Amino acid sequence: MELNDLLFGALIFIVALLYSSVGHGGASGYLAILSFLSISPNQMSTTSLVLNILVSTISFIFYLREGYFSFKLTLPFILASVPAAFLGGLLHIEAKTYYLLLAMVLILASVHLFINFQGDKKVKIQLPKLYLILSSGAGIGFISGLIGLGGGIFLSPLIILMKWADPKVTSASSAFFILVNSISGLCGKAVSNSIDFGVLTPFIFFALSGGFLGSYLGSKKFSPQVLKRMLGIVLIIAALKLILR
Template sequence: MDHPELLLYFFGVALLYSSAGFGGGSSYLAILVLFDLAMFQVRSTALLCNIVVVAGSVYLFYRSGWLDFRRAAPLALTSIPAAFIGGWLPIEPTLFYLLLGISLLSAALLMWFQPRLPVEGTPKKGAGWLGPLIGGGIGFLSGMVGIGGGIFLAPVLYFIRWDIPKRIAAVAAFFILVNSISGMLGQMTNPAFKIEWAFSLYLMLAVLAGGQIGVRLTINKLSPASIKRITALLIFLVGIRLLLH
């Protein structure tokens, strides 16, 4: 495959992100954009890699009892059709890169300033009427740019004190999974859809390995806060580069 170094980059991203319940879509996009790949290849590859990583995370969270589908439903029910529409909508490359740049900058700031919630904190019972609005809005944007949206959802849930961190990570992983699948299906219905399956398959295998290791091992050399800060800085720089370009 061209650019074999992408295998190492994607493996590392999946390893880091999966340990926090994320798929890594924003970083996959950032990396692929730096290699000047076609817009549709960038969006579809990022979503496929997201699906591979978070599918394993969702299974482990559910098996461990941290994922409550009833509480996740209000967020997912509106995000699924919204992500499909976002993925289906025709989008000009200029608008795509503008939205992607703004999304990456927003994601970086949300990661950097993400509020903390003590594990012992008393969780709220739910997001109420905000749940469908939050899910639909994030789902639509995620489908358009080619991410799962967990990187936007988690800080919002922390802010409204939706629940304890492990349950927020679990619902974020589930949110990413359903949005990525829906957004991918939406892209595939677009007549302009195109993907190099051989290229994407190599990257999917790399993130499968990284993701499975990440959700099972504790990263000792860097604290979760340090990982988030480093990732946020890299995403921010790529977002700036896109907007200037």
């Protein structure tokens, strides 16, 4: 393995660790890292989705075992988002448009990392109205499938700010939401594109290792706010690079 592979692998490990600690798969972070490589938008999105599936699976298992998963909260979002994510994954967009959309998402993700969405830990779960579930779930799913995300960076702030669940339940719900939507989005892309395992393979070990450690720490008690903000700076730099591309 070359030095560059080790460097990017280490970054993948850090992203997987930090994101999985809050129930996320890390797709926005992977896309930021992959933007520094000379690969196509299709390679970027499919690679990030596969890594997302691996890490979010680990994260979900840890949070599920700790008893934080709410089926009632998560299922309606899943039903609305899965077909939308598949549709988004089917669509082809120009490279310039893709990079612009990705830059906007990375900026949003960086804001999410800078703001401490702790919410009220004693909040009681209050299920949202059906139209809110369907509209937000479908919207998040479509954008996620189109760009190559799992949707956690949209769903988590929404649940916390609307006081639909506490942070731990939010992390568990987001992990499952990300897992299912990533699979749906990847299936959509697989219909019209091929997955380049040459790009993907070197990063799998690093993503799994980071995801395992982050999920373990996050499901117990862990909130690395300083490191998350450092990662936020990296996302902003990557976003600026994409805008100026």
